[in-house]
Amino acid sequence: MDLYEYQGKQLFARFGIPVSKGQLAETPEEARAAAEAIGGSVVVKAQVLTGGRGKAGGIKLATTPDEAEQHARAILGLDIRGHVVRRLWIESASDIAKEYYLSLTFDRGAKQPLFMFTTQGGVEIEEVAETNPDALVYLHVDPLEGFHPWQARRLVYGAGVTDPSEQKQIASIIGKLYETFVSCDAMLCEINPLIVTPDGEVRALDSKFTVDDNALYRHPDIAEMRDNEAADPLEALAREKNVTYVKLDGEVGVLGNGAGLSMSTVDVVTFAGGRPANFCDLGGGGDAQGVVDALSVITRDPQVRSIFFNIFGGITRCDEVARGILQALEQIEITAPIVVRLDGTNSEEGRRILVDAAPPGLHVEPTMLDAARRAVELAA
Amino acid sequence: MDLYEYQGKQLFARFGIPVSKGQLAETPEEARAAAEAIGGSVVVKAQVLTGGRGKAGGIKLATTPDEAEQHARAILGLDIRGHVVRRLWIESASDIAKEYYLSLTFDRGAKQPLFMFTTQGGVEIEEVAETNPDALVYLHVDPLEGFHPWQARRLVYGAGVTDPSEQKQIASIIGKLYETFVSCDAMLCEINPLIVTPDGEVRALDSKFTVDDNALYRHPDIAEMRDNEAADPLEALAREKNVTYVKLDGEVGVLGNGAGLSMSTVDVVTFAGGRPANFCDLGGGGDAQGVVDALSVITRDPQVRSIFFNIFGGITRCDEVARGILQALEQIEITAPIVVRLDGTNSEEGRRILVDAAPPGLHVEPTMLDAARRAVELAA
Amino acid sequence: MAIIVDNDTRLVVQGLTGSEGRFHGLRNRAYGTKVVAGVTPGKGGQDVEGVPVFDTVAEAAAREGANTAMVFVPAPFAADAIYEAVDAGIVTVICITEGIPAHEMLRIHTYIRSKGVTMLGPNCPGALSPGKANVGIIPAEIFSEGSIGLVSRSGTLTYQIGHELTQLGLGNSTIVGIGGDPVVGSSFIDVLGKFRDDPQTEYVVMVGEIGGDEEEKAAVFIEAELGKPAVAYIAGFTAPPGKTMGHAGAIISGSSGTAQAKKDALEARGIQVGTTPTETAQLVADLAGAP
Amino acid sequence: MAIIVDNDTRLVVQGLTGSEGRFHGLRNRAYGTKVVAGVTPGKGGQDVEGVPVFDTVAEAAAREGANTAMVFVPAPFAADAIYEAVDAGIVTVICITEGIPAHEMLRIHTYIRSKGVTMLGPNCPGALSPGKANVGIIPAEIFSEGSIGLVSRSGTLTYQIGHELTQLGLGNSTIVGIGGDPVVGSSFIDVLGKFRDDPQTEYVVMVGEIGGDEEEKAAVFIEAELGKPAVAYIAGFTAPPGKTMGHAGAIISGSSGTAQAKKDALEARGIQVGTTPTETAQLVADLAGAP
DSSP states (O other): OEEOHHHHHHHHHHTTOOBOOEEEESSHHHHHHHHHHHOSOEEEEEOOSSSOTTTTTOEEEESSHHHHHHHHHHHTTOEETTEEOOOEEEEEOOOOSEEEEEEEEEETTTTEEEEEEESOOSSOHHHHHHHOGGGOEEEEOOTTTOOOHHHHHHHHHHTTOOOHHHHHHHHHHHHHHHHHHHHTTEEEEEEEEEEEOTTSOEEEOOOEEEEOGGGGGGOHHHHTTOOGGGSOHHHHHHHHTTOEEEEOSSSEEEEESSHHHHHHHHHHHHHTTOOBOEEEEOOSSOOHHHHHHHHHHHTTOTTOOEEEEEEEESSSOHHHHHHHHHHHHHHSOOOSOEEEEEEETTHHHHHHHHHHHOOTTEEEOSSHHHHHHHHHHHHO | OEEOHHHHHHHHHHTTOOBOOEEEESSHHHHHHHHHHHOSOEEEEEOOSSSOTTTTTOEEEESSHHHHHHHHHHHTTOEETTEEOOOEEEEEOOOOSEEEEEEEEEETTTTEEEEEEESOOSSOHHHHHHHOGGGOEEEEOOTTTOOOHHHHHHHHHHTTOOOHHHHHHHHHHHHHHHHHHHHTTEEEEEEEEEEEOTTSOEEEOOOEEEEOGGGGGGOHHHHTTOOTTTSOHHHHHHHHTTOEEEEOSSSEEEEESSHHHHHHHHHHHHHTTOOBOEEEEOOSSOOHHHHHHHHHHHTTOTTOOEEEEEEEESSSOHHHHHHHHHHHHHHSOOOSOEEEEEEETTHHHHHHHHHHHOOTTEEEOSSHHHHHHHHHHHHO | OOSSSSTTOEEEEETTTSHHHHHHHHHHHHHTOEEEEEEOTTOTTOEETTEEEESSHHHHHHHHOOOEEEEOSOHHHHHHHHHHHHHTTOSEEEEOOOOOOHHHHHHHHHHHHHHTOEEEOSSOOEEEETTTEEEESOOGGGOOEEEEEEEESOSHHHHHHHHHHHHTTOOEEEEEEOOSSSSOSSOHHHHHHHHHTOTTOOEEEEEEESSSSHHHHHHHHIIIIIOSOEEEEEEOTTOOTTOOOSSTTOOOBTTBSOHHHHHHHHHHTTOEEESSHHHHHHHHHHHHTOO | OOSSSSTTOEEEEETTTSHHHHHHHHHHHHHTOEEEEEEOTTOTTOEETTEEEESSHHHHHHHHOOOEEEEOSOHHHHHHHHHHHHHTTOSEEEEOOOOOOHHHHHHHHHHHHHHTOEEEOSSOOEEEETTTEEEESOOGGGOOEEEEEEEESOSHHHHHHHHHHHHTTOOEEEEEEOOSSSSOSSOHHHHHHHHHTOTTOOEEEEEEESSSSHHHHHHHHIIIIIOSOEEEEEEOTTOOTTOOOSSTTOOOBTTBSOHHHHHHHHHHTTOEEESSHHHHHHHHHHHHTOO
16 A cells, blocks of 8 residues: 555654654645645645656645645646646745655565665666666665664665764664554655755655555554545445456456466456456455455446456355356346356356356356457457 | 562553552551552552562551551561561452462573463462472573564463463463563563452562663663662662672672672682672772772771782783772771782782882782682681 | 475364364365364364364474464464464464465564475465375365476466366376465475475476566576476566555566566576466476377 | 684774774784774774774675674664674674673574674673784783683683683683673583684683573583583682672572582583682693693
8 A cells, every 4th residue: 555745754753754844735725724834935745646746747836825825726636647636745845955865665585674775866766776876775674683773874874974963863764764664564665855954954855655455454544544535436446345456448357266367367368359457356265245246346347348257266166156147147237248267166067057047148168268259359 | 680569560560461559658657548549458568679578477468547557567677588678569459369470581591581380379489390390381482583472372271271361361461571571671570479360350469570780771760760778788889889899798808800700709718718798899990999989888898807809900900909009098997907919910010009108907918819818817 | 205295294274263274174184184283272172073173383283293284364363373383393384364464474484484494375375286185275176196396376377277287188296376475485496496306296387477576586496406397377467567466466566577577587598488377288288298 | 723713813893993992902903913994883984093994894894804893882882783793794793892781682692693603792801812813801911822721701710710820831722701791692612612623722621600500501511522621610609699799690590500509510520620710720730731
């Protein structure tokens, strides 16, 4: 789960990482009020779960509350890389002497948290890694041993920070970032830029923060930060119904059981010349109600012109899936034709149930490839 | 540093281990007031840093505030194994259905914290270990890996606790005890008895709590719990002057440099037929002022009849020690004769300084053994 | 031979008294796996159709000689169950439970390595050595005994490919699901190393998917050290970046972890990659010279 | 030969710019020890009489090939300094600092073992291999080169016994102070094992004191595995129970850790225990057939 800049900063602040004073605003009026409350110059920042806000005009300096309101009016509703701006973070403007970069990521390959730090901040880190790799200091942390202060020193001195007060402040922020990362079950905590003000104060000016979905159960406060309105409406509906669903761009609705098989099914539709409308995983134990729920999400997508059911029964029983399909056809209006392929546990019975009922527009195919081709044909 | 029962219980309570309601009292009147405030029957418990309070009459049940006051009057001033009672803990009386034992100790040999748990509580654990060893469950915790809930289960089920509510409460207390132990840098946390009330509530009825002196710098709140008045007055004085001093029973004041050499010096005095009055370690780098401070503590002991200075100079410079002795003789009235043995760094100069000054009652001897014999003779 | 589970496996099921643990534990026993014990705290002394239940894994190990644990306890308690198994001397842990926080798994991964423990999962279907033992939820009836080692991050996709192999007359030495989470106990390389040392295994099929770089690392290992013919399949060519595709670990982060990158890495090392499960099975059949 | 420190020692002094670190670091260099670097965070780029100072141990290791670290930083920062040295690849850590909390040392002890690092201290005088290297605060001038290995929990007591040996015409292979804290990096057995494997060492003297049971364990090792004649000394026969005698580790807890128990354990294994430092040195001289 990705967090907005302001949410990440709230978590930073909770662990003692210095951030600028700010307030959330959802209307131009709220932006004005926030600017008044904060006082002085403020920055009006679009809150979207994507990068490139600055270039898209989503970040503006305002010297007066009036100006803040005007900027807010302009930024709210902006479409930034497919994300519509609905929230603004109004923040006390900072004087910037230097821009550094600090992040802590979950390194799947090394199976350890990985710190990255450079004094070349304010730009995309990939750019620094390419053009000036020596300026980027990497450091892994042993997850059992945990963080030690020397690791902060290695990053700070390794990156060539020479000012003693900066060294001290950054070392402290590094320790707190580790605490934030572990305590919040984060997959990514990025501060870019980590600024130094002209009077030598170090502060996090931005945040990029991703939390492990599997750990949200133990962070109800973070789980509540999810902005359901920002998600694709179908994906939001799917989440509500506990259906694993990812919206894609095509016309063939896809439903498989198990993540791997479902991905493979989407691939096979593509290789057969079709365009999948979605990824949808019925899960390991899919019962009839699960089938109904999944179909109700898939068919809500107006682009869907055929539906491909690809089931390999293991724990999932194919007869149960067949019953679910028939039940769904009774409960939901489904106009798109459905192609079904059933194999594995109780597949014969499942096929028999479908063939016996023989609802209109339902096609049973013997193999995954045959079924994919048929579904693509039907969507054409 | 050993804590009183009530101090240990305060720390227990801080980490969520259930204890009875109670109040401290230093006078019979305070005991009455405490009993009134607590209400119902109370137990008046002598607070001393030794065991055997019960047998010595240091723990009494009082059903009324009057009775509490009477008991307090009787217990205050009691001498329990050489400890005079100056504080009382007035605690709500508990009905006891069962008495268990739970402790977490710092196992130097295994280099790991060690849990011990048994349902045979309320008696000395050494007794259980001897008479009923199978009833005692041991479990080490890897200090890097830390505590895991399964360890609590292993203790609880291993000891044969069968009541589900007890299992749950004790498992929770075990986890909290580990947290207490590590968070407080404890060397010992013992709950004996850990009681179960007739309505099935589990509570710590006593506490034995020792904290690592070397870690007190990071626990100022615990460091403040030290009762300087309870210590031997000479040891308290020594602590104040930063002198490493342990009071013993004899007549030969001993002063060495380094813990091992000082212990060896005490031993040699004994083997030479004398009785050492104290252990005193000048430390590794002893300067003249250190010598003055140490002598001022040692000579405060009226039993001291001779003083044995045993210095092997390494970092410690013998000339500096010699100057310290002369300085002390000027500043403090020292009537006991002093026997000095100097070897190692600058020992020749040190001896020369002493021989040149030749103050009355000061004897320089060539070896540790010679010096010990001389000091013993002089004390006779 | 076979790997990870076999006739020497003595299984303790952590969570045997739960509905899933019971269903699959008994199913594993029906297959012939030696299911010697269950563990459910507080239910020690009970039994599940004759399988004795203990309060702790230590007891199950001491009393029934359990050497392998299958973890079926809910995610919030699963990490503790894994530590318990390891500390009780269990040498193989197979965690079916999904949803263990990734940070927990970082610590567990580090810990089990230091103890020399083999772990599959979390979020894995388990391991099946046809004719010997089945530990987990793999439907054994699809597979037959043979010389092909199969290792996969996915359950149903594995069944699909196994099914196609069976239809081509090919059998398996062991089918291993390593799990679909970002951090799992065993990497592809760990399992490939075991297949290398297993005389029964003559060919290897690796079934990967988007996310991470384990397939890329495995490609290097296969070329340099496996010493047996191998074929691969990768799922997720059409997955969009930044979206979790069912498995917590199946996510393209930025530009890393794509199916194409994995395919390229494998092919660069001379390893054939099937585009569909059917084609993949056929590639194995061609190698193995099956009918 | 000799053990722990020798001509191959390349020493980095953590806390070289402090007064004690400077004094002893330079003293060690004057003795002939290769003192290649110092580390003081924030003072990188300076030097102490020609010894370059770095901000981190990693730099000292990379730039000057340091393989041994001497820790002179204050107790609250010493644990971190030890971890830093270990993680920078230092293989021998000698911690002079005293007062490190015992719980920190539990973790460090567990950690260094897993990394194969040799550690002396905390609260130790260091190690001296006469004629080769001196790392720590042992006054080298008292000792001469020879065949007697000396291991001790105490500094000055070691000097006393070393002094008596020298007066009897006997020299040392290495003098090792393991430290007086309850948990130290190396036990007597660890050091005795090194003496066993050291051809220069022909006889061993072990100087123990009250507290813990390392001397008892060492007695078993000496009898079973040392294979060289050994003599022991124990300090603290007259120490009262429950009192810390100067060293944090020198405390009789209940009835365990007494000098008498240690003496009995040693004598039961056939190891002679001297009653005074003088007698102990004489026992060695008798064994070694010195004049």
